[in-house]
Amino acid sequence: MASVTARPHLHPALALALPAATAKKFLLRSRAASTMDAASANSPDSEKKTTTVFVAGSTGRTGKRVVEKLLAKGFGVVAGTTDLQRARGSLPLDPNLQLVTADVTEGADKLVEAVRGVDAVVCATGFRRSFDPFAPWKVDNFGTVNLVEACRKAGVTRFILVSSILVNGAAMGQLLNPAYIVLNLLGLTLVAKLQAENHIRRSGINYTIVRPGGLTDQPPTGNIVMEPEDTLYSGSISRDQVADVAVEALLCPESSYKVVEIVARADAPNRPLQDMFAAIKQT
Template sequence: MDVLVIGANGTTGRLTVDLLAKRNKYYARGMVRKEDQFEEIEKLGGLPVKGDLEGDFEQAFDEVDAVIFAAGSGGHTGPDKTKAVDEEGAIKAIDLAVQKGISKFVMLSAIGAGDLTSMDIPEDMEDYYLAKQAADRHLEKSGLNYTIVRPGLLTDNSGTGKIRAAEVLENRNGEITRSDVAKVLVAALEHENLNNRAVEILNDEEDLMTALNRV
């Protein structure tokens, strides 16, 4: 399966490319904005492809079976940048996936993005959450086979392989490592019980695969 990772130069994106490249069943392609970022993707075992979410990236979808959208402004850029990447860029990627007949689209979103009224969102994160929600809703209506992964607060700690997962978590207090998020993004490619569903995730005590199977 040829898998395109959009946002491959970000921390979660790099971890995702690395995981894919280590598994014989996947051929990892990493979309980055600049050619000087190619070497990093190659070191991870992926094929670098050039594409800019704020410009043209249609060629990155050539010969691709599945897409993992791991790009994001991080919520700390200005509202224009956030909208351009997290909403408009994501929507362009979804529309391209429809045109190209992509078999699976995995979206990295944010915990609570399914219902913003259920979250006490800091004012400086409102644009980010609105953009994520708009992209998620576009994906849900696209007709694509999708999974939306909604992690809580991200950390750079070592992965534990232990999480709690649900379409809507009752307790959203906590955090999750980027390493474990990457594992969920890759697992979503073939977990049929996650098809056309969203899943919220945080680190906890249950084995990652077991937790996903219980969603």
């Protein structure tokens, strides 16, 4: 592996001592420099690379894995969270990681500063179970829409959404599928996610929508199967593999303007994600 020249970074603890705007600009520049070095060391071309990624839902079980995998690949990460204390306790202490307060339910205008200056956004949010019957719509529909609109206002042109299989279950003839019924019992969650997907498609932003099957916290037990939208109606997949697909989408031009559905199967061949993305037609 080619060596990468180290660049000075601002440690998160020192960033707290600086004015917020100054600290953020310094961190973004240092992250970008680090990742650009890594990209140039591993790629023969000199085209502009995605260097800094905002992750919404960064302390969730999938979002946390996305953050870790982005950092492992040398990206700068801006982790959006509603609970900074929780984020400090659960996310890695890394000079390429910046924590920012960001609540997708509070509207696009409040999210603009959180995403300004990044190259891409990964949305891995999900509502937390509560007595609020509208929570799925506040987070999985309106929250995602708010984040997309914030990207448009801030000039961010790349958006990865972690959604779910069966969001379009009604059109697929899966109204009686037990998974479709259960997932919609809590505030029509899948319907809310579908509405957010439709907004993304109309937004003009360069998107990849990743629809995983049932999510597990265990390590992968099979290889990834990737299919076009409205194809899979059962199956499960490790959150680690979902994070792999979301991160690879940022690196793979063939993932643009596509909706992909993923599960894991023990009998599936181990294929490169880039090849799988290339096999899916644009929507």
